[in-house]
Amino acid sequence: MISPLMADVSAAKMEKIVALCKRRGFIFQSSEIYGGLNGAWDYGPLGTELKRNLKDYWWKCMTQLRDDVVGYDGSILMNAAVWKASGHVDTFSDPMVECLLTKKRFRADQIEPQSGTAYYYKGIKVPTERLPLGRAEKPFAVLVPKGKPQASADKTARQYYLGLGFLESEIIELEFDRQEAVENSTAFNPENGAQLSEPKVFNLMFKTYVGATEDDSSITYLRPETAQAMFVAFKNVLEVARKKLPFGIAQIGKAFRNEINPRNFTFRSREFEQMELEFFVKPGTGPEWLEKWKEERLAWYEAIGIPRSKIHVLTVPDADRAFYSQGTYDLEYEFPFGIQELEGIAHRGNYDLSQHAKASGKPLDYFDEEAKQKYLPEVVEPSAGVDRTVLALLCEAFAEETVRDEESGKEEMRTVLRFAPRMAPIKAGIFPLLKNKPELVAKARAVQATLRPLMKVSYDEAGSIGKRYRRLDEEGTPFGITIDFETLEGAKEGSTSAQGGRIEAGQVDTVTLRHRDSMKQERIAIADLPGYLLAAVS
RNA sequence: GCGGGUAUGGCGUAAAGGUAGCGCGCGUCCUUCCCAAGGAUGAAGUUGGAGUUCGAUUCUCCAUACCCGCACCA
Numbered sequence: 262m263i264s265p266l267m268a269d270v271s272a273a274k275m276e277k278i279v280a281l282c283k284r285r286g287f288i289f290q291s292s293e294i295y296g297g298l299n300g301a302w303d304y305g306p307l308g309t310e311l312k313r314n315l316k317d318y319w320w321k322c323m324t325q326l327r328d329d330v331v332g333y334d335g336s337i338l339m340n341a342a343v344w345k346a347s348g349h350v351d352t353f354s355d356p357m358v359e360c361l362l363t364k365k366r367f368r369a370d371q372i373e374p375q376s377g378t379a380y381y382y383k384g385i386k387v388p389t390e391r392l393p394l395g396r397a398e399k400p401f402a403v404l405v406p407k408g409k410p411q412a413s414a415d416k417t418a419r420q421y422y423l424g425l426g427f428l429e430s431e432i433i434e435l436e437f438d439r440q441e442a443v444e445n446s447t448a449f450n451p452e453n454g455a456q457l458s459e460p461k462v463f464n465l466m467f468k469t470y471v472g473a474t475e476d477d478s479s480i481t482y483l484r485p486e487t488a489q490a491m492f493v494a495f496k497n498v499l500e501v502a503r504k505k506l507p508f509g510i511a512q513i514g515k516a517f518r519n520e521i522n523p524r525n526f527t528f529r530s531r532e533f534e535q536m537e538l539e540f541f542v543k544p545g546t547g548p549e550w551l552e553k554w555k556e557e558r559l560a561w562y563e564a565i566g567i568p569r570s571k572i573h574v575l576t577v578p579d580a581d582r583a584f585y586s587q588g589t590y591d592l593e594y595e596f597p598f599g600i601q602e603l604e605g606i607a608h609r610g611n612y613d614l615s616q617h618a619k620a621s622g623k624p625l626d627y628f629d630e631e632a633k634q635k636y637l638p639e640v641v642e643p644s645a646g647v648d649r650t651v652l653a654l655l656c657e658a659f660a661e662e663t664v665r666d667e668e669s670g671k672e673e674m675r676t677v678l679r680f681a682p683r684m685a686p687i688k689a690g691i692f693p694l695l696k697n698k699p700e701l702v703a704k705a706r707a708v709q710a711t712l713r714p715l716m717k718v719s720y721d722e723a724g725s726i727g728k729r730y731r732r733l734d735e736e737g738t739p740f741g742i743t744i745d746f747e748t749l750e751g752a753k754e755g756s757t758s759a760q761g762g763r764i765e766a767g768q769v770d771t772v773t774l775r776h777r778d779s780m781k782q783e784r785i786a787i788a789d790l791p792g793y794l795l796a797a798v799s
Numbered sequence: 800g801c802g803g804g805u806a807u808g809g810c811g812u813a814a815a816g817g818u819a820g821c822g823c824g825c826g827u828c829c830u831u832c833c834c835a836a837g838g839a840u841g842a843a844g845u846u847g848g849a850g851u852u853c854g855a856u857u858c859u860c861c862a863u864a865c866c867c868g869c870a871c872c873a
Contacts (some may be wrong), residue, residue: 272866279865284810284824296846296863352873359800465873485873505857521800523870529872583873598867666834673835694832725824727834734834746832773833780834 266505271597278597278659279526281676285735287311287655288527300523300531302648307736310686310717312534312651315565316513318683319536319645322561323511330509330538331502333492337515338471341481342548346620347489347613349466349482350582361401362421362455372502374445377406380414381438385422400438402456404449411440417455465518467531483517489641491539492613495625506627506638507550509540513647527596527648534647541627541638547608548588550641554606555590558643562592562603565650566681567657569627571595572603585612589600594653603653604645611637654684658737664780678737679778682798688716689740690733691793696722705744708772715791734777740794742776748772752784759793 282288290297304312324332342657344350358369384398401421403414415604418435450457467483484490491498491510498510513536523529542550555574563569575588588608593600614637618625626635658678665672682688691709694702702722712718719738721729726743733741747753758764759774762782771784774793785793 276866280810286809290864293846297865299864348873355800357871359870365801368871523809524866572859585873664834666841667810675835677846692833695830698832725831725834725836726838729835730833731835741834745834775833795817 264799266280273657275526275660278655281659281678281735282308282655293579299634300520300529302527302530302590304651307686308651311654311680311684313649314649314684314686315650315654315711316534316536318565320513321513322564323509323580324510325536329504329507330511331498333491333494333498333503333510333512334514335484335487335494335512336440337471337484338644339484339490339493342620343489343493343617344466344482344485346616347492348616349485349489350584354789358457358460360450360453360455360457362417362450362453365450366451367457369447370426370459372447373451374447375449375454376444376446377404377442378409378414379404379441379446379449380411380418380438382418383436383438384437386434386436393703402449403457404443404446406452407442414454417453437771465520467519477496485518486644487512487514487535487537488539488644489613492617492640495541495614495617496623499627506629507540507542507546509538511536513537525601527652527696528596528598530648533649535644536647537642537644540641540643542641543629544611544636544639546617547610547639547641551590551606551608554641554643555592558592558604558645564681565654565684566595566679567653571657575602577605583607585609591708594649596653596656601649603649604643606641606643609640609642611639612639614638617710630664638740654680658745663775675731675734677734677777680737680739684740685739685798686717687694687719687733687736687738688798689718689742690729690738691718691720691728691742692729692744693722694726694743694745700749701744701746708744708790711787712790714795715745715795730780737777739777739797741773741777742790743773743775745773747784748787756784758782758789760789 274600279288285307287308289305291301291303292298320332323330341350358367358372359365360367363562364701379402381400381402383400388710399422401418403417405411405414415435422435449455466485468480469483470479471481472479487758495510514534515532517532517536520529520531523531528532538554540550541555552648559569559572559574562572571594573595575591575593577586577591582589586607587610590606591602592604592606594603614625617623618637624635625637627638628635655678658680660677660679662675662677664671664675680686689706689712691712693705695701705720705722709718709720721732723729730741747756748771749769751769752764752771754766756764756766756771764771764786768786770787772787773782774783774785
């Protein structure tokens with residue numbers, strides 16, 4: 262249970278993170294100057310780097326560091342038949358009905374059929390003349406169990422008309438229409454008997470038209486997940502990849518869902534990016550691979566700076582699982598706004614391949630050379646949200662701390678993003694201690710030129726050195742490199758090296774290396790910078 | 800989709816039916832030998848639309864976005 266105070270603290274933290282994201286250029290509202298667009302967000306200069314680092318690392322872990330996964334990059338627009346076969350056209354849209362009395366919403370297909378006596382009303386009359394509306398025609402109906410008096414239906418109807426908000430109870434006169442026996446009807450709310458609205462379809466897929474003519478034959482959809490491209494192309498990949506089971510296909514790309522209600526900053530957006538792996542395995546081995554991938558993915562989150570202790574593994578109960586799933590884990594993160602899903606790892610059986618084989622008429626079997634038999638592989642799918650993970654990185658990295666100035670004793674607030682170095686948008690900031698000393702500036706520029714081909718670095722000479730360090734902190738840059746007079750004139754006696762040893766007194770071309778998290782400084786030879794930094798950020 | 804709230808430079812805020820101010824940040828210049836130092840100077844704002852009014856950023860209505868709760872999330 263979250264206390265109201267903690268909820269306030271969390272909301273305040275989230276607001277600070279949103280403000281920081283805008284201030285430093287991580288995330289902006291989409292089309293902001295036109296008032297934005299509900300559920301759409303842009304990544305600014307730093308956010309783009311962060312997101313790219315995340316995707317690159319996933320890609321590297323999937324396709325480079327193991328040899329049983331190949332990459333794919335499917336189109337966003339696909340033949341509409343794909344979405345029919347996958348089940349999205351039929352099941353990704355939910356006909357919803359709404360209780361006219363309580364406004365509560367139900368899936369139309371989940372309403373339990375009711376029997377009883379239905380009372381129909383045409384509307385209400387209001388005898389008092391001082392009210393502007395003498396009567397209101399607004400049909401309504403109530404279902405009550407057989408044998409119950411009409412009075413109980415009247416009571417519900419009265420509540421409904423009162424809820425419309427323009428009348429006082431004592432002067433409402435119901436205009437009764439008729440009563441009727443009803444069997445197995447889904448037109449009434451099982452909880453209170455009130456009439457339900459006509460079903461409205463909420464299709465979560467964005468519909469669009471391919472080509473110039475907008476007729477039904479040209480309809481397709483923006484993909485609601487990247488997965489289907491990989492199932493549909495299974496045969497093609499099998500042909501060229503020369504892989505034996507088990508093997509996987511990995512893809513990163515945009516997907517679109519017309520969410521009813523986007524929420525929580527970028528967490529639920531209508532346009533978002535996925536990192537999905539479809540891992541094909543021998544029939545019967547799905548469950549064990551589900552476990553393996555769960556462990557694999559947990560370790561991965563640790564590697565990008567999200568500790569195991571902040572990830573909750575939810576074993577999705579049978580009732581909540583998608584119809585195709587034979588087992589699902591949700592990996593959830595403790596966001597300030599609640600514990601929410603980052604990644605779903607699902608054992609999809611052979612549902613997708615069998616659906617597409619059936620619908621397309623093209624066999625999608627795998628021929629097992631050892632067993633000398635054909636079969637449809639099972640699939641285990643770790644599917645991660647890029648934008649959600651970026652948000653988790655930001656939330657996890659965000660820290661405000663009080664620092665005391667040793668000399669003056671003055672206390673100040675320091676805002677710092679403690680990204681894991683491999684995720685940090687910029688790896689190092691390079692500064693001349695003073696910008697009005699040409700020798701320092703020239704050397705700093707030289708160091709920048711050395712490091713630039715190796716990693717993203719920044720150069721800054723504006724303001725005091727302390728100010729520049731704090732700027733690095735807010736951007737989450739793990740290293741600050743300062744070219745100072747010791748660089749030119751030789752190191753002082755007793756300098757500690759970042760490599761652990763000593764810098765020799767009088768040694769030139771050494772710089773101050775400042776660490777973001779500890780704010781500690783040490784010296785390092787310029788020649789050692791590339792090796793040291795590459796090791797620290799890869 | 801329902802209910803509630805909010806909307807003032809990049810960020811955080813103040814004020815008022817009649818000239819919109821402050822702090823931080825940002826740009827330029829000066830100064831500065833290691834944790835948001837100092838000085839000079841500059842740019843930048845009332846979410847959008849309609850109405851009331853001599854005059855609206857302020858009042859009213861509508862729209863949009865964001866936040867909170869409910870519902871939803873194959």
